[in-house]
Amino acid sequence: MRLDCPPNVKIIRLPCTGRIDTIHLLRAFEGGIDGLYVAGCLEGECHFLTGNLQAKRRVEYVKGVLKALGINPERLQMYNLSAAMGSRFVEIAREMTERIRQLGPSPVRTGKGREV
Amino acid sequence: MKSSSRLERVLTAGHFAVTSECGPPRGADPEAIRRKGELLRGVVDAVNVTDCQTAVVRMSSLSSCLLLKEMGFEPILQMVTRDRNRIAIQSDILGAAALGINNILCLTGDHQRAGDHPQAKNVFDLDSVQLIAAVKAMRDEGRFLNGEELTVPPKLFIGAAANPFADPFEIRVLRLAKKVAAGADFIQTQCIYNLERFREWMKQVVDMGLHEKVFILAGVTPLKSVGMARYMKNMVPGMDVPDELIARLKGVPKEKQPEEGVKIAIETVQQLKEIEGVSGVHIMAIEWEEKVREIAEGAGLLSRPEV
Amino acid sequence: MVVAEQKPFEEILEMIKAYDRLIVAGCKGCVAVCAAGGEKEVRFLASAIRTARKMEGREVEIKEVTLERQCDPEYVEQLRAFVGEYQAILSIACGVGVQYLAEHYREIPALPGVNTTFVGGAEKQGLWTERCQCCGNCVLHLTGGICPITRCSKSLLNGPCGGSSGGKCEIDPEVPCGWQLIIDRLKELGEFERRYLEILPPKDWSTSRDGGPRKVVREDLMK
Numbered sequence A: 001m002r003l004d005c006p007p008n009v010k011i012i013r014l015p016c017t018g019r020i021d022t023i024h025l026l027r028a029f030e031g032g033i034d035g036l037y038v039a040g041c042l043e044g045e046c047h048f049l050t051g052n053l054q055a056k057r058r059v060e061y062v063k064g065v066l067k068a069l070g071i072n073p074e075r076l077q078m079y080n081l082s083a084a085m086g087s088r089f090v091e092i093a094r095e096m097t098e099r100i101r102q103l104g105p106s107p108v109r110t111g112k113g114r115e116v
Numbered sequence B: 001m002k003s004s005s006r007l008e009r010v011l012t013a014g015h016f017a018v019t020s021e022c023g024p025p026r027g028a029d030p031e032a033i034r035r036k037g038e039l040l041r042g043v044v045d046a047v048n049v050t051d052c053q054t055a056v057v058r059m060s061s062l063s064s065c066l067l068l069k070e071m072g073f074e075p076i077l078q079m080v081t082r083d084r085n086r087i088a089i090q091s092d093i094l095g096a097a098a099l100g101i102n103n104i105l106c107l108t109g110d111h112q113r114a115g116d117h118p119q120a121k122n123v124f125d126l127d128s129v130q131l132i133a134a135v136k137a138m139r140d141e142g143r144f145l146n147g148e149e150l151t152v153p154p155k156l157f158i159g160a161a162a163n164p165f166a167d168p169f170e171i172r173v174l175r176l177a178k179k180v181a182a183g184a185d186f187i188q189t190q191c192i193y194n195l196e197r198f199r200e201w202m203k204q205v206v207d208m209g210l211h212e213k214v215f216i217l218a219g220v221t222p223l224k225s226v227g228m229a230r231y232m233k234n235m236v237p238g239m240d241v242p243d244e245l246i247a248r249l250k251g252v253p254k255e256k257q258p259e260e261g262v263k264i265a266i267e268t269v270q271q272l273k274e275i276e277g278v279s280g281v282h283i284m285a286i287e288w289e290e291k292v293r294e295i296a297e298g299a300g301l302l303s304r305p306e307v
Numbered sequence C: 001m002v003v004a005e006q007k008p009f010e011e012i013l014e015m016i017k018a019y020d021r022l023i024v025a026g027c028k029g030c031v032a033v034c035a036a037g038g039e040k041e042v043r044f045l046a047s048a049i050r051t052a053r054k055m056e057g058r059e060v061e062i063k064e065v066t067l068e069r070q071c072d073p074e075y076v077e078q079l080r081a082f083v084g085e086y087q088a089i090l091s092i093a094c095g096v097g098v099q100y101l102a103e104h105y106r107e108i109p110a111l112p113g114v115n116t117t118f119v120g121g122a123e124k125q126g127l128w129t130e131r132c133q134c135c136g137n138c139v140l141h142l143t144g145g146i147c148p149i150t151r152c153s154k155s156l157l158n159g160p161c162g163g164s165s166g167g168k169c170e171i172d173p174e175v176p177c178g179w180q181l182i183i184d185r186l187k188e189l190g191e192f193e194r195r196y197l198e199i200l201p202p203k204d205w206s207t208s209r210d211g212g213p214r215k216v217v218r219e220d221l222m223k
Helices: A022-030 A051-069 A086-103 B006-012 B030-039 B061-070 B086-098 B128-141 B169-182 B195-207 B226-235 B243-250 B254-273 B290-298 C009-015 C039-055 C073-083 C095-104 C178-188 C192-196
Strands: A036-040 A076-080 B017-022 B046-049 B075-080 B103-107 B157-162 B186-191 B215-220 B278-283 C002-006 C021-027 C061-067 C088-091 C110-112 C114-124 C127-132 C172-176
Touching: A022 A036, A022 A051, A022 C039, A036 A051, A036 A086, A051 A076, A051 C009, A051 C039, B006 B017, B006 B046, B006 B186, B006 B278, B017 B030, B017 B215, B030 B061, B030 B290, B046 B061, B061 B075, B061 B086, B075 B086, B086 B128, B103 B128, B128 B157, B128 B169, B157 B169, B169 B195, B186 B278, B195 B215, B195 B254, B215 B254, B226 B243, B243 B254, B254 B278, B254 B290, B278 B290, C009 C039, C021 C039, C021 C073, C021 C095, C039 C061, C061 C073, C073 C095, C088 C095, C095 C110, C172 C178, C178 C192
Parallel strands: A036 A076, B017 B046, B017 B278, B046 B075, B075 B103, B103 B157, B157 B186, B186 B215, B215 B278, C021 C061, C021 C088, C088 C110
Antiparallel strands: C002 C114, C114 C127
């Protein structure tokens, strides 16, 4: 089963999504990223018990910050899936790519002011 | 007599007293107060005037009291500690007495959070117990809160509120005892719908002998509809409306509910008259003052004594 | 500790819109513990400001610095070396810190990046609640260690009022009635009978904020 992931998606591996700090998410946007998503384990299946739930809360927090700054919070998402769900992984990558294409480049790069 | 109050004379003479209340208008119209007053003529021994009740701005209690006094009524000045510090409180007490207001009801007041100016800064320099003690010291010792002497003491009949239905129940009578110890001459209670619980409370009052130290006027508010009953039960903190009462109102067609509500109020007053230690009733017909006469009449409380 | 929370970003961005060179100054004291103004929050806020400015196509230079404490002249002095290169200081310490920076560095404005909310503690991770209103005249020995000034929404000394219902306050069914807490605690201590009937006299508020800015003097510690 070889599935093609869209080449624009750059994967950063982490031991657990619970390792993600809000500053990591925000810095990515400061750097001009167009979109970002966090792929955590299924809820209730975290090896470290609540890592993915904490990640979810942090993603929600940063979505609020993005909105306040004028960046469409849709550019940041959290998904939950297991390591066995390869096709779902690709599907999400495509879904997210399509969503970001529709939104266009990040206003941080274009310098055109708030988009929301 | 401790005061120049007509209410004090009525109660001391052993009559079963009737008081009611007027909520001042949200405007500068004196007629609004006079109209409400007219509905109570010959029905009550004294009439309370609320002090920005539920923390909603209204015409001041003191000026509304004066309007009623000019009509021949015996007003009871309600005063809350929410909006005034001890300087303003004592000043208003002197002013009220000078204008011939003979009764004061000492209250803490509803928190402004639920009122029409939730952004307001509250005061609460004193609480209701301390306010009672302050009025008593001014009247009986001729002293201000700082201990200094005043010239002419305000001869006020001192009232306080009691809510037999708030929590925790076991301290409710003790809190009444504190108010009596602080100097309350009369008590007006929260509206009574749960007579069982009120009897239980009164029994504790009598057991402690408090009814011999203070006149207790039991609160009655007629229910206009099932909607009002439900609102009182669910939305007003410290209010106890039994389900049987709601069921009874529900049992009659909507247009007959006001009539049923008045009937319930009359029956309540009749039962209250029989309870040991109850010296009178305080009928609060909220924006329904025209029904006070009917309730007093129905309960056999008219006409009022000349004292 | 003094508990604070960050001001809304919109308000901060409006406050700093005239400046392109800015110090964001945190504090390692109370505000770091309550996650409002420590080193981490300095990093986050600086990143957010830069991001917002990039969107406007207008860069901003931010110096990120977190002092040991902003309520101590000794530490506040540490900005001296570079403060001249910047147009404003955005402090995310409590109100004391902002004022100390303002008093210390007269040439540029000190701006508040947080709202100082209360003196309280952590109830659990992510939740802080108020415990003390700094009235300057403690009565906790009379009320079972529960503050009536803070925990009762009307600051009653002879409570509870008639709005206490099911252990909750009339202002909000989520807020515990302070006087219910006091009564429960006095019973636990076996002090209820002795204490409850005692009428507490009007409080002397002259030690509270009502008396103007307060002062504590310890001559024995002075040099």
